[in-house]
Amino acid sequence: MEEFFFLQPEVVSALVKGFYVSVKLIVPSAIFGFIIGVVVGALMVYGNAFAMAIASGYVLIFRGFPLVVQLFIWYFGLPYIGIYLSPFVAAVLGFSLCSGAYQSEYVRGAFLSVKTGQTMAAQALGFSKIKMVLFITLPQAFRRALPGCGNEIIYLIKYSSLAYMITCIELTGEGKIIASDSFRYTETFMVIGAIYLLMTSVAAWLLHRLEYRLQLPGFEQYS
């Protein structure tokens, strides 16, 4: 039964530890990324010329730089200007900013899909722009953006594996250590892959439940 060596307690505990680190990276990054996405997406649609330029510049840079390069800059680059981030904080920062750039495009599309009559009616009732976005267009756009934003969260779960490149040892990092200690690359990474598959499946299920719960007459996603 030598093939099952990696079910030995220390291997299992390393994987469990890595799994927790991954979850701790993914959950805040998904939340911050989504918040950034909503704010930037709203600015790109409703902001003045200055806010639009800032938002577009942000998306251009953070979607354009490879994520690994962004992580290297946050972790290895910032110390040159006297800012030291822990590997964990640098990873969450990098993931949130990158995810936010992608999310903002989904959110922007959703805001643009809200009919102009909705904003006209809100303005005619005396809504200020910010109240109009908060209470009229965002609740509608949010429902339309969910499928796209969910896709980005699934993607984030997988690119969180890049955190080990800046020494934040999460699931993939633990796997790499186990694999190089044992030379059991195939088995180890099959297990790691299966754990990611499990995480993305759970996320997809949760996102579907959320879509279902937010479903309203006129906003059906399922027939």
Next chain:
Amino acid sequence: MADKIPILRIENMTKWYGDKEVLKDASLSINKGELKVLIGPSGGGKSTFLQCINFLVKPDRGRLWLDGREIVRARKKEIYEYRQKVGMIFQDFNLFDHLTALHNVRIALVRVKGMSKGEARDRAILELDRVGLKSYMHQYPAELSGGQKQRVSIARALAMDPEIMLLDEPTSALDPELISEVLDVIRDVRSDGMTMIMSTHQIGFASEMADEFVFLENGSIVETGPPEKILYKAQYARTREFCSKITELYGNSF
């Protein structure tokens, strides 16, 4: 009644889209309790004029006074306050799709007027009752007929206690069978003394209630006058031609 101060006065309102002048020096003043009806061919500037009046479309030139006070467009807060006093009814209703009938009426009371939720709810129910839709208050727009949607939108505007209402072809998007339920509500609101500017092709209904017809074509106010004068003794040939066609189509009450 020459000594009356007009509740709303508009002077020389002009709007360009590119190099097309869609509204040319439109001036109009309306006294409290009056109903003025904008008539004219589609694309003649009726909608643009109404949308310029509450600045949903920014006029390129023109001045506007409500209750004798000029509204300065540059001051955003002033515009938000002004719009609360000017109810707007759209051709395609524009109910908020994510909210029930009740919340459609309530939301601006809470978020714009700052009313408490309970108080706003009571007011919203009262207004929905007034348009005969109290039993539909928990329905979403997607579950209502066109006529019901338009009645909810009238309730939504009335809940704000507007001083004047602008109605932009309120029945044009409706099935013929649903038109009368909306017209009945408008008639009720009118008999309560609401000041209104309405654009419509329902010439029979309009001539029965309007104080004045305003004929707009190619962005210009061609002619104004009491309904019977515009319909039968109009000064300009173009007005006569339009009116004879439209009375033939929609009937009249004289």
